[in-house]
Amino acid sequence: MGMDGWREIGKHSFTPLSLEETLLGGQSFVWTKKGSHQWRGVIGRSIVDLSLRNGRLSWRASLLHPFSEGELTKYLWIDGSYDAAIEEMPWRSDPVLRESLRAFSGLRILGQPFDETLFYFLLSSAKSISQIKSCGEAVALRYGEKLGFGIGSFPGWNRLCEVPEEELRKLKLGYRAKYVAGVADFLASRSGWLEETASLPYEKAKARLMEMPGVGQKIADCALLFGAGKLEAFPIDTWMDKSLERRYGLEGWSLSQKLTFARVHFGKFAGLAQQFLFSSERRGIFA
DNA sequence: CTCCAGGAGATAT
DNA sequence: ATATCTCCTGGA
Numbered sequence: 582m583g584m585d586g587w588r589e590i591g592k593h594s595f596t597p598l599s600l601e602e603t604l605l606g607g608q609s610f611v612w613t614k615k616g617s618h619q620w621r622g623v624i625g626r627s628i629v630d631l632s633l634r635n636g637r638l639s640w641r642a643s644l645l646h647p648f649s650e651g652e653l654t655k656y657l658w659i660d661g662s663y664d665a666a667i668e669e670m671p672w673r674s675d676p677v678l679r680e681s682l683r684a685f686s687g688l689r690i691l692g693q694p695f696d697e698t699l700f701y702f703l704l705s706s707a708k709s710i711s712q713i714k715s716c717g718e719a720v721a722l723r724y725g726e727k728l729g730f731g732i733g734s735f736p737g738w739n740r741l742c743e744v745p746e747e748e749l750r751k752l753k754l755g756y757r758a759k760y761v762a763g764v765a766d767f768l769a770s771r772s773g774w775l776e777e778t779a780s781l782p783y784e785k786a787k788a789r790l791m792e793m794p795g796v797g798q799k800i801a802d803c804a805l806l807f808g809a810g811k812l813e814a815f816p817i818d819t820w821m822d823k824s825l826e827r828r829y830g831l832e833g834w835s836l837s838q839k840l841t842f843a844r845v846h847f848g849k850f851a852g853l854a855q856q857f858l859f860s861s862e863r864r865g866i867f868a
Numbered sequence: 869c870t871c872c873a874g875g876a877g878a879t880a881t
Numbered sequence: 882a883t884a885t886c887t888c889c890t891g892g893a
Contacts, residue, residue, distance in 0.1 A: 607874065702874095705874060708875095708890080709874080709892085712873085712891070712892095750889080753890065754890090756889050757888090757889080758889085759888090760876080798875095819874055819875095821874085822874095835882080859874085
């Protein structure tokens with residue numbers, strides 16, 4: 582039930598702000614702040630601690646379910662492809678994006694498990710980050726594997742399929758309980774469907790996800806961006822809607838027009854741009 | 869008390 | 882295609 586020793590990751594480009602925002606800023610709901618420089622999360626069945634002190638990034642994982650440095654650097658997108666993605670974004674001609682990149686330097690899109698990401702974003706409708714987090718944790722603790730430290734793993738859709746909607750409602754999921762039960766049921770009769778979806782090109786994958794109950798454009802884009810590495814996905818929530826209207830002058834544009842603008846303007850890594858703009862809007866750097 | 873928060877679905881136009 | 886209403890819950 583203990584943790585392995587701390588190890589340092591030599592090369593990274595996180596700042597305290599961008600690491601905090603990456604872990605807690607709304608793309609993931611499995612991280613908790615343990616101290617001013619320390620965070621604890623669950624990745625799959627492994628519990629992982631991260632520490633960022635004086636620019637040094639260190640980590641340790643649970644002994645029960647070990648985690649490798651390779652898995653972690655992949656999860657945190659710590660490799661050259663991140664810098665290449667930043668370079669490809671249109672910040673040279675876009676002062677809003679440029680300012681945002683400066684403010685949240687090092688901000689990443691995490692490489693989270695697809696099935697779990699879909700689950701968490703199914704809960705996200707009209708809920709705040711802390712509510713999504715506590716609902717998800719409650720489900721994980723009750724139906725997932727108990728990992729110690731008061732943490733449970735994502736139970737998986739197979740297990741969730743056995744859980745009646747009423748039980749999920751008792752865990753405060755509200756009307757989202759129907760969506761979770763519906764998706765579990767949908768997947769139960771389609772072995773390998775989710776994995777296959779993740780491997781399809783973005784547009785195709787998005788259309789398939791939207792066949793499921795409770796999955797519209799926004800949640801499909803979130804699941805694909807944060808859980809399947811589809812970096813061109815550009816989820817538009819109320820914050821992004823505001824951002825596009827205020828910072829890019831798109832007042833009066835329809836949602837689909839905004840999405841088209843974003844995908845054309847921000848390009849191949851639109852989802853990464855989205856995360857910078859989202860954080861900027863939410864944390865009010867333009868205010 | 870009312871209102872709304874990181875939405876989707878059904879219905880009406 | 883776009884607009885409005887409802888669906889749960891917790892917090893302002």
